[in-house]
Amino acid sequence: MTSVSEIIEQRNWQVVEAPFNAGKLSHLETIFTIGNGFLGLRGTFEEGYPGEMVSTLAHGIFNHAEGELVPDLVNLPNPLAVKITVNGVEFSMERGKGQMLGYRRVLDLRTACLTREVIWHNGVDAIVKLRFERFASLKNPHLVAQRISVRALLGTPIIRFNSRVDGTQNNEGVHHWEEMQTGGEGDLIFLNRVTTQSRYRIAVASLHQFNPMLKAELTLTAGQPSLAYQTSLAVDSEVALIKWSAIHTNRDSDDPLHAAQMTLKAAQQQGYESSYQAHVEEWATYWHDSDIQIEGDETAQRAVRFCTYHLLIAAPRDDDRVSIGAKTLSGPGYKGHVFWDTELFMVPMLTLTQPKIARNLLMYRYHNLEGARHKAQKSGFAGAMFPWESTDTGEETTPQWTHPLPDGTRIRIWTGDNEQHISTDIAYAVMQYWHWTGDDEFFLKYGAEIVLDTAVFWGSRVEYNADQGRYELTNQIGPDEYHENVNNSVFTNRMTQWHLQTAITVHDWLLREHPTAGAGLIERLGINTQQLTRWRDIIARMYLPKDPQTGLLEQFEGFFKLDRIDISHWQPRVANLDAVLGHERTQEVMVIKQADIVMLMALLGDQFGSRAEQEHHWTFYYPLVDHGSSLSPSIHAWIAARLDHMADAYKLFHYAANIDLEDLKGNIRDGIHAAAAGGVWQALVFGFAGLNLDEMGNLRLMPKLPSHWRSVRFRVWCKGQQRQIVIGDETSTNP
Ligand code: IFM
Numbered sequence: 001m002t003s004v005s006e007i008i009e010q011r012n013w014q015v016v017e018a019p020f021n022a023g024k025l026s027h028l029e030t031i032f033t034i035g036n037g038f039l040g041l042r043g044t045f046e047e048g049y050p051g052e053m054v055s056t057l058a059h060g061i062f063n064h065a066e067g068e069l070v071p072d073l074v075n076l077p078n079p080l081a082v083k084i085t086v087n088g089v090e091f092s093m094e095r096g097k098g099q100m101l102g103y104r105r106v107l108d109l110r111t112a113c114l115t116r117e118v119i120w121h122n123g124v125d126a127i128v129k130l131r132f133e134r135f136a137s138l139k140n141p142h143l144v145a146q147r148i149s150v151r152a153l154l155g156t157p158i159i160r161f162n163s164r165v166d167g168t169q170n171n172e173g174v175h176h177w178e179e180m181q182t183g184g185e186g187d188l189i190f191l192n193r194v195t196t197q198s199r200y201r202i203a204v205a206s207l208h209q210f211n212p213m214l215k216a217e218l219t220l221t222a223g224q225p226s227l228a229y230q231t232s233l234a235v236d237s238e239v240a241l242i243k244w245s246a247i248h249t250n251r252d253s254d255d256p257l258h259a260a261q262m263t264l265k266a267a268q269q270q271g272y273e274s275s276y277q278a279h280v281e282e283w284a285t286y287w288h289d290s291d292i293q294i295e296g297d298e299t300a301q302r303a304v305r306f307c308t309y310h311l312l313i314a315a316p317r318d319d320d321r322v323s324i325g326a327k328t329l330s331g332p333g334y335k336g337h338v339f340w341d342t343e344l345f346m347v348p349m350l351t352l353t354q355p356k357i358a359r360n361l362l363m364y365r366y367h368n369l370e371g372a373r374h375k376a377q378k379s380g381f382a383g384a385m386f387p388w389e390s391t392d393t394g395e396e397t398t399p400q401w402t403h404p405l406p407d408g409t410r411i412r413i414w415t416g417d418n419e420q421h422i423s424t425d426i427a428y429a430v431m432q433y434w435h436w437t438g439d440d441e442f443f444l445k446y447g448a449e450i451v452l453d454t455a456v457f458w459g460s461r462v463e464y465n466a467d468q469g470r471y472e473l474t475n476q477i478g479p480d481e482y483h484e485n486v487n488n489s490v491f492t493n494r495m496t497q498w499h500l501q502t503a504i505t506v507h508d509w510l511l512r513e514h515p516t517a518g519a520g521l522i523e524r525l526g527i528n529t530q531q532l533t534r535w536r537d538i539i540a541r542m543y544l545p546k547d548p549q550t551g552l553l554e555q556f557e558g559f560f561k562l563d564r565i566d567i568s569h570w571q572p573r574v575a576n577l578d579a580v581l582g583h584e585r586t587q588e589v590m591v592i593k594q595a596d597i598v599m600l601m602a603l604l605g606d607q608f609g610s611r612a613e614q615e616h617h618w619t620f621y622y623p624l625v626d627h628g629s630s631l632s633p634s635i636h637a638w639i640a641a642r643l644d645h646m647a648d649a650y651k652l653f654h655y656a657a658n659i660d661l662e663d664l665k666g667n668i669r670d671g672i673h674a675a676a677a678g679g680v681w682q683a684l685v686f687g688f689a690g691l692n693l694d695e696m697g698n699l700r701l702m703p704k705l706p707s708h709w710r711s712v713r714f715r716v717w718c719k720g721q722q723r724q725i726v727i728g729d730e731t732s733t734n735p
C-alpha cells in the first residue's frame with residue numbers, strides 16, 4: 001500500500017493537467033516541454049490542434065532569413081506527429097469530435113517524462129483508452145522516444161496510426177529551410193534539410209515498431225513523409241506503437257542522416273524499457289546534485305523543482321559552443337537569443353550544482369570572443385564588448401527596431417547599443433565559477449582572457465570628465481531598462497569599477513602563479529603599465545552619483561529629479577507599467593523595471609556597503625520597482641531575506657517560483673522565463689540559506705528561512721568536493 005508521505009512525495013514531482021484545459025493550450029505547451037540539453041520539444045499534442053505552437057529546437061541552429069532583422073533559433077521538423085483513427089473517426093479532443101470521458105496529463109519532473117491518458121468515445125461505436133508517453137533521452141541526447149498505446153474498452157475497433165515527420169513548421173511565419181530530401185523505407189521516414197543562410201544541415205528521422213510488426217504504408221509528400229499502420233482490436237486488447245526519432249545536425253556529425261539512422265538502429269536494439277531506464281538513471285544523477293528539498297511547503301517544493309527541471313533540460317551538457325536562451329528551448333520568445341540572463345541568473349545555480357555545464361556556458365562566451373572584439377572595434381573601442389543579444393557568432397543580434405505598433409510606428413531598441421554591462425556580467429560569472437570551483441585550468445586558459453579583454457574594453461570606453469576630475473559612463477542602459485541612454489548608471493559604473501579592480505587582481509595572479517603563460521596572455525591582449533595605471537585611476541575616480549544629504553546612491557544622474565508616482569495606484573495588473581504609461585512618460589517617472597541598485601547589492605554583498613546602508617537603499621528603492629521584468633522578483637526576494645524582510649521575501653520568492661506555472665506575466669506562450677527560474681535557486685540558496693564562500697574559501701551559512709519551512713536540504717560543489725547542506729533542526733554542512 002502507498003503511504004501518505006509517498007503520495008505527497010510523488011505529487012511534489014509532478015505537474016498535472018486534469019481535466020483537459022483547451023483554453024490554456026499554449027501555456028501548457030510551454031510548461032510541458034521536454035528536453036535534454038541538446039533539444040527541446042514543446043508539449044504539443046501528437047494529433048495537432050488549431051492555434052498550437054509546435055516547436056522543436058536544438059541549441060545552436062540559428063539562421064538569418066532574408067528580410068528579417070535578426071537571426072532565429074530555427075524551428076526544426078516535428079518528429080512527434082501521430083494521428084489516430086478509431087473505426088474511421090479521427091481521435092481529437094476538440095469539442096464535438098467524439099466525446100472525452102477522462103483525461104490526465106502528467107509531467108514527471110523526476111524522470112522528465114510526459115504522459116497523457118485519455119478515455120475517448122469515438123461518437124459512434126467504440127470507447128478506447130489512449131496512452132501517450134514521451135521522453136527526450138538524457139542518455140543519448142539525439143534520441144526522442146514515444147510509446148502510444150490504444151486499448152479497446154468497448155467495441156472491436158479498427159485502429160489506424162498515421163505517423164509523420166512534419167516539416168511544415170516555421171518560425172511564426174518565417175521560413176528557414178531548403179529541402180534536400182524527403183525519404184523513407186520500411187518503417188523509417190526522414191527529412192534532410194539545410195538552413196537558407198547559415199547552411200546548417202539537419203536530419204530528422206523516425207523509426208516505428210509494433211509487436212508484432214504491422215504492415216507499413218509509406219507516403220512521401222515533400223516535407224512530410226508519413227507511415228500508416230492499421231490493426232483491429234478485440235475488447236480489452238491493446239496495440240502499442242513505439243516511435244523512435246533521431247535528430248542530428250552537421251554541428252555533431254558530417255553526415256546527419258547517417259548518424260540519425262545509426263541512432264535509431266541502436267535504440268531499436270536496446271529496446272524501449274532499457275532506453276527508458278538508462279534515461280531515468282541519468283536523471284537520477286542530475287537530481288542528486290541539483291535538487292532542493294523543502295519540508296513544510298508543498299507549493300514551493302513543486303515550484304522549485306519545476307524551475308530546476310526547466311534549467312536542466314535546457315542546459316547544454318556536451319557542447320561548449322552554445323548557451324541557454326532567455327526562453328530556453330521551450331518557445332519562440334526572443335528568437336532563442338542569449339542575454340545576461342544566462343550568466344547572472346542561470347549560471348550560478350549550475351556553477352554550484354553542475355559545474356561542468358557552467359563551464360560549457362562560459363566557454364560559449366570564450367569561443368565568441370572574436371565577435372565581441374569585432375563589436376568593440378566597430379564601436380571605436382578596444383578589447384571585447386559582448387553583444388546584448390547573442391546567437392552563434394558572438395556578433396550583436398539585438399534588433400534595432402520593434403515590430404510596428406498598431407499605429408504603424410516602430411520604437412528604436414537601444415539595448416544592443418547601450419546595455420553594455422553585459423560584458424561585466426559575463427566577467428562576474430567567470431569569477432564566481434572560478435571562486436567556487438577552483439578550476440585553475442579553465443581560468444588560466446580561458447576565463448582570465450574573458451575577464452581581461454572585457455576590462456580592456458572598459459578601459460577604452462570610460463570617459464574622463466576634466467571639469468569634474470572624474471570618470472564617467474554616458475549613454476548607458478542599466479538593468480532598469482525603462483530609462484534608456486542615461487548617464488552614470490550606478491550599477492554600470494560601480495560594476496565597471498569592480499571589473500577593473502578584479503582585472504588587476506587577475507593580472508597580478510597570472511604573473512605570480514603562471515609567469516610564462518600569464519605574461520604571454522597579457523602581452524597578447526596589449527595590457528601594459530600605462531593601461532594598468534589608467535585602470536587604477538578609473539577605480540579611484542569613477543563617478544557614482546549620490547545625494548550628499550540622504551547618502552543615497554542615485555540610480556543614474558537625474559533619477560532623483562524624475563516625478564515620483566505611487567505605483568500601487570495601478571495595482572493589480574499584469575501589463576508592465578511602461579505599457580500602461582507609454583514609452584515617453586515612463587522616461588519621466590521614478591519607476592524601476594527590475595532590480596538595479598538592488599541587483600548591485602546582490603552581486604556585491606558587503607562590498608556594496610554596511611547592513612545599514614543596504615537597508616537604507618532597500619527602503620528607498622523597493623517601493624519604486626514595478627517588476628516589469630521576470631528577472632526582478634527573485635533578486636528582490638534574495639535581498640529581502642538577507643535584510644530580514646521575511647514577509648516580502650516569501651511573497652517575492654513565491655511570485656518568482658510560480659511565474660510560469662501560473663502564467664503570472666501573461667506571456668508564457670513564448671517560453672519559460674529561464675532567468676526567473678535561476679533566480680529562484682539563488683533566492684533560496686543565497687537568500688534564505690545565506691550560503692556564501694568567504695575569502696578563505698570556507699562555506700558560510702546564515703539561514704533565514706520562511707517561518708513555516710521546517711527544513712531545506714541541497715547539495716553544492718565547492719572546490720571539487722560535494723557538500724550537503726541541511727538547514728532545519730540540525731543545520732549543518734557535511735562533506
Ligand atoms: O535580459 C532581459 C532584460 O533584462 C529584461 N527583458 C527581458 C530580457 C530577456 O529575458
